Each structure stands twice: as structure tokens, then as C-alpha cells.
Amino acid sequence: xxxxxxxxxxxxxxxxxxxxxxxxxxxxxxxxxxxxxxxxxxxxxxxxxxxxxxxxxxxxxxxxxxxxxxxxxxxxxxxxxxxxxxxxxxxxxxxxxxxxxxxxxxxxxxxxxxxxxxxxxxxxxxxxxxxxxxxxxxxxxxxxxxxxxxxxxxxxxxxxxxxxxxxxxxxxxxxxxxxxxxxxxxxxxxxxxxxxxxxxxxxxxxxxxxxxxxxxxxxxxxxxxxxxxxxxxxxxxxxxxxxxxxxxxxx
Amino acid sequence: xxxxxxxxxxxxxxxxxxxxxxxxxxxxxxxxxxxxxxxxxxxxxxxxxxxxxxxxxxxxxxxxxxxxxxxxxxxxxxxxxxxxxxxxxxxxxxxxxxxxxxxxxxxxxxxxxxxxxxxxxxxxxxxxxxxxxxxxxxxxxxxxxxxxxxxxxxxxxxxxxxxxxxxxxxxxxxxxxxxxxxxxxxxxxxxxxxxxxxxxxxxxxxxxxxxxxxxxxxxxxxxxxxxxxxxxxxxxxxxxxxxxxxxxxxxxxxxxxxxxxxxxxxxxxxxxxxxx
Ligand code: HEM
Numbered sequence: 001x002x003x004x005x006x007x008x009x010x011x012x013x014x015x016x017x018x019x020x021x022x023x024x025x026x027x028x029x030x031x032x033x034x035x036x037x038x039x040x041x042x043x044x045x046x047x048x049x050x051x052x053x054x055x056x057x058x059x060x061x062x063x064x065x066x067x068x069x070x071x072x073x074x075x076x077x078x079x080x081x082x083x084x085x086x087x088x089x090x091x092x093x094x095x096x097x098x099x100x101x102x103x104x105x106x107x108x109x110x111x112x113x114x115x116x117x118x119x120x121x122x123x124x125x126x127x128x129x130x131x132x133x134x135x136x137x138x139x140x141x142x143x144x145x146x147x148x149x150x151x152x153x154x155x156x157x158x159x160x161x162x163x164x165x166x167x168x169x170x171x172x173x174x175x176x177x178x179x180x181x182x183x184x185x186x187x188x189x190x191x192x193x194x195x196x197x198x199x200x201x202x203x204x205x206x207x208x209x210x211x212x213x214x215x216x217x218x219x220x221x222x223x224x225x226x227x228x229x230x231x232x233x234x235x236x237x238x239x240x241x242x243x244x245x246x247x248x249x250x251x
Numbered sequence: 252x253x254x255x256x257x258x259x260x261x262x263x264x265x266x267x268x269x270x271x272x273x274x275x276x277x278x279x280x281x282x283x284x285x286x287x288x289x290x291x292x293x294x295x296x297x298x299x300x301x302x303x304x305x306x307x308x309x310x311x312x313x314x315x316x317x318x319x320x321x322x323x324x325x326x327x328x329x330x331x332x333x334x335x336x337x338x339x340x341x342x343x344x345x346x347x348x349x350x351x352x353x354x355x356x357x358x359x360x361x362x363x364x365x366x367x368x369x370x371x372x373x374x375x376x377x378x379x380x381x382x383x384x385x386x387x388x389x390x391x392x393x394x395x396x397x398x399x400x401x402x403x404x405x406x407x408x409x410x411x412x413x414x415x416x417x418x419x420x421x422x423x424x425x426x427x428x429x430x431x432x433x434x435x436x437x438x439x440x441x442x443x444x445x446x447x448x449x450x451x452x453x454x455x456x457x458x459x460x461x462x463x464x465x466x467x468x469x470x471x472x473x474x475x476x477x478x479x480x481x482x483x484x485x486x487x488x489x490x491x492x493x494x495x496x497x498x499x500x501x502x503x504x505x506x507x508x509x510x511x512x513x514x515x516x517x518x519x520x521x522x523x524x525x526x527x
Pocket of ligand 1: 330331332333334335337338341394397398401404406407411414415416417418419421422425510513517522523524525
């Protein structure tokens with residue numbers, strides 16, 4: 001709108017413009033189009049209403065509302081305590097921490113990729129891949145038994161999928177429960193320890209400017225995000241079920 | 252038609268008038284000077300800087316705005332208008348939701364049949380239900396897009412850190428608002444989606460009966476994080492009532508309050524972010 005010079009030159013081309021009429025008319029137009037769109041959509045497409053709720057008849061698949069299907073999909077790879085509780089909490093807390101962790105002063109108030117590449121990559125990956133892509137997959141590709149079906153495939157409720165996955169320690173030849181627990185613990189804790197150490201080493205020059213605490217929190221969040229991807233790859237590519245099995249929880 | 256009668260302009264003249272915009276001034280003149288207009292409106296609106304300020308400052312709805320803003324804040328390419336559209340969709344759900352409340356009872360025996368009645372017997376009932384549902388779904392999408400644009404423009408950086416935090420509360424409450432509403436039609440879709448969703452609470456560490464370390468706390472299926480949410484051990488009539496109250500009273504009030512703070516902070520933080 002900046003290009004449109006006001007007809008009666010009330011303020012020429014000043015830095016600041018009056019909200020009335022310049023912003024209010026834009027808001028009005030935006031509202032008009034939105035309401036028209038919503039009304040047409042509501043006339044054309046009816047909201048779904050299935051048969052009455054029946055606690056004895058479980059549909060297959062049972063899907064959460066579409067906006068939670070990303071989380072529901074993570075359930076394939078993680079136990080509910082992580083996918084359903086810890087992951088959402090981490091997402092919310094992690095998002096809230098963004099302004100306090102990203103202290104890059106550049107790119108404040110304008111679009112730029114060059115000045116904040118890492119930030120844009122991390123957020124876009126989390127939003128577009130881990131959230132949106134998983135939702136699209138959950139809505140369109142997940143059928144009975146939460147199995148994957150291509151759009152042209154018949155949703156066969158009796159599709160048999162071999163459960164061939166094993167735990168990571170087993171794949172490495174560890175056979176006793178205690179040793180497997182130890183092995184898994186070393187892998188998980190080692191992953192975070194090594195990841196943290198590597199990040200701090202690579203970024204050692206920045207520690208002073210950024211602050212150690214900030215950096216530690218940041219790298220833990222990165223590692224969790226990468227860890228989720230690693231776990232998905234392990235399951236899909238190598239049939240690994242759990243990395244760490246303990247009497248209390250499994251990862 | 253060579254002879255030109257006065258008062259009937261040729262096509263070329265007309266086109267020229269439309270192009271120059273002169274015709275609109277003429278139409279405006281005819282309307283504004285008509286007897287109907289002058290008898291209805293006692294005086295005109297003089298487009299002066301003072302009046303432009305007063306339009307905003309002396310209007311209870313509009314004065315949420317500052318009276319002047321940076322020129323760049325008008326650019327749709329910058330804001331995608333997504334925050335404003337999210338707010339508008341929220342208002343749409345409030346209006347249509349109140350209408351739905353006249354016909355809907357959150358009781359196990361009635362809820363589903365009230366939906367049927369609403370759809371087939373209430374004038375415009377189906378339309379109200381559709382608008383409510385689609386506005387809610389659209390709001391989820393627009394709030395995500397708004398968040399994405401705020402991230403891409405780095406608008407969470409100082410001094411706007413806190414407004415981003417409020418925003419994260421807002422996106423959470425938007426999802427909860429949608430989720431609690433999902434149960435109310437009391438059909439198969441509703442019941443099982445909410446069953447899948449709330450089953451997660453069972454696995455809450457310490458507080459869910461199937462969660463890690465639950466045995467040290469002593470929670471049971473009838474007494475844990477999930478049963479607090481549902482008012483029982485499965486998605487039944489008590490859950491319906493709970494979700495109804497959360498959906499129609501608690502969450503809208505909290506979200507509304509947070510939106511007020513959100514808008515107030517935009518102004519206090521110096522308006523929409525921009526270069527410099
Ligand atoms: C119910 C949800 C929300 C509503 C109604 C809302 C509304 C608005 C509006 C109208 C604006 C003005 C500029 C624009 O339209 O882009 C705005 C700006 C802003 N919003 Fe939201 N918002 C919501 C959720 C969020 C969320 C989820 C976040 C981030 C997590 C957020 C963070 C911000 C920030 C930081 C600004 C200032 C942007 C700037 O200065 O450029 N808001 N919001």
C-alpha cells in the first residue's frame with residue numbers, strides 16, 4: 001500500500017501514516033474477504049456428523065483431531081509418556097524460550113535468510129516437516145491399525161504387518177536384561193553428553209558472548225529434536241524399537 | 252448520432268470520465284447533495300488530520316489502534332494479515348457459538364439429538380454450525396501461519412520477547428479450544444478423537460496411571476491426570492459436561508484476556524516490528 005500516495009496529500013509521504021483511513025480500510029477489506037470466504041465455505045461444505053457416540057464401537061483407525069495427528073504419528077516411534085505428554089510440553093516450553101535463546105540481534109523486524117540461517121532452518125524444519133508433514137501423513141496416509149496406505153490403496157483392516165523390530169542393544173548382540181539396560185543408558189546419555197560437548201567445542205568462541213546456560217539449554221533442545229528424527233530413521237530403516245529399556249520407562 | 256444532446260455524454264466521454272475518476276466525484280455529489288442524504292446526516296466528514304485522529308481516539312472499538320503507524324506496517328506482504336484474521340475468526344466463533352448454545356444441551360441423552368435438530372429443524376442451524384466449525388479449523392491454520400511469519404520476520408526479538416511468550420499461550424489455548432469443542436457433537440468422530448487425545452494423559456509421568464513412576468505416586472485409572480480431565484475413567488457424560496464448560500466459558504475467557512494483553516503489548520512495544 002505504500003506506493004499509493006494519498007490523494008489530498010494530508011501527510012505527503014511521511015514515515016508515519018494515519019490509522020484512519022489507511023489501516024482501518026485495509027482491515028475492513030481483509031475482514032470482508034475473510035467473512036465472504038467463510039460464508040461460501042460454510043454454504044458449500046457441511047460439518048461432519050457421524051452416528052451417535054458409542055463407547056462399545058471403536059472405529060479403526062481412531063484418529064485424534066487433525067491438528068494433533070503429528071503427535072499421534074510420533075506415537076509409532078515413542079511411548080505415550082513421551083509422544084503425548086513430554087513432547088508437547090517440550091514444544092510449548094521450547095517455543096517460549098526462543099526469544100531468550102536466540103540473541104542474534106540481526107533480522108529484527110524484516111525478512112532475511114542470510115542473516116539468520118540456522119534459526120530459519122531449525123524453525124522451518126520443526127514446523128514444516130515435524131509438524132505439518134506428519135499431519136498430512138496422519139490425515140491421508142494412515143489407515144486401519146495406523147498402517148501406512150498410499151492414497152490409491154484400499155484400507156484393508158486385516159493388513160498384516162510383520163512385527164520384526166528389536167531393541168537396539170539386542171541388535172548389537174546384548175542378550176541379558178541388565179546389560180541391555182546399561183547399554184541403552186550409555187547410548188542415550190552418551191548421545192546427549194557427546195552432542196553437548198561437540199556443540200560447545202565447535203561454538204567455543206561464542207560461549208562468552210552467548211552465555212553458557214543459554215548455550216546448554218539450546219543444545220539440549222536441538223539434540224532432542226534431532227533425536228526424534230534419529231529414532232524415526234532407526235525404526236523405519238533398521239527396525240529398532242527401543243534404544244533404552246528400563247523397568248520404569250522405554251525410549 | 253452526430254447531434255449531441257446536452258446531458259447525454261458519448262461513450263468516449265464516459266470512458267474518459269471513468270478513467271480520470273471524475274465520474275465518481277460526480278456521483279458522490281449527486282448522492283451527498285440529495286434531500287435524503289442531507290436530511291439524514293447533519294454535516295459531512297472533513298478529511299482533516301484532526302478528524303483522522305479523532306476517528307480512532309474517540310471510538311471505543313477503534314482506539315485499540317494507535318492513531319498513527321509506520322507506513323511499512325500496512326504492507327500485507329509483511330504481516331500476511333494473519334494476526335488480524337485469526338482475531339476475526341475468533342470473533343466469528345464467539346458469535347456463531349452463542350447461537351449454537353441456544354439449541355445445545357451438554358447432556359449425554361440430548362447432545363447428539365440437539366445436533367440433529369439444529370441441522371434439520373433450526374432455521375440456518377446448519378449454516379451456523381458450519382461457520383462455527385470451519386472458522387475454528389481455519390483459526391488453527393491462521394494462528395500457525397501468524398506464528399510462522401512472526402518467526403520469519405524475527406519479531407520476537409527485543410523488545411517483543413514477552414509478546415511472543417503470550418503468543419505461545421494463545422496458540423496452545425487455540426488448540427485446546429478446538430479440541431474441547433470437538434467432543435460436543437457427541438458422535439463417533441467426537442468421542443473417539445477425544446478418547447485418543449485424552450488417553451495420552453494416562454501416560455503422564457508420575458500423574459497418569461500408566462505413566463513412568465506412577466507406582467510411586469499411587470494413582471489409579473479412576474484417580475489420575477486423565478480422570479481429572481474426564482470426570483471419570485472414560486469419555487462419558489461427565490467428560491461432555493466438563494469439555495462444554497471449558498469450551499464455552501473457561502478457555503474463551505482466558506484466551507480473550509490474553510488477546511487483550513497481546514494487542515496492548517503490540518502498542519507498548521512500539522507497534523509492528525520493522526527495520527531499524
Ligand atoms: C489467538 C491468537 C492470536 C491473535 C488473535 C493474534 C493477533 C495479533 C495481531 C492482530 C497482531 C498484529 C500484527 C499482525 O497481524 O501480524 C499480532 C502481532 C504479534 N503476534 Fe500475535 N496473535 C495471536 C497469536 C500469536 C502467536 C501464537 C504468537 C507467537 C508465538 C504471536 C506473536 C506475535 C508477535 C511477537 C507480534 C508482534 C509482531 C510484530 O511486531 O511484527 N501471536 N498478533
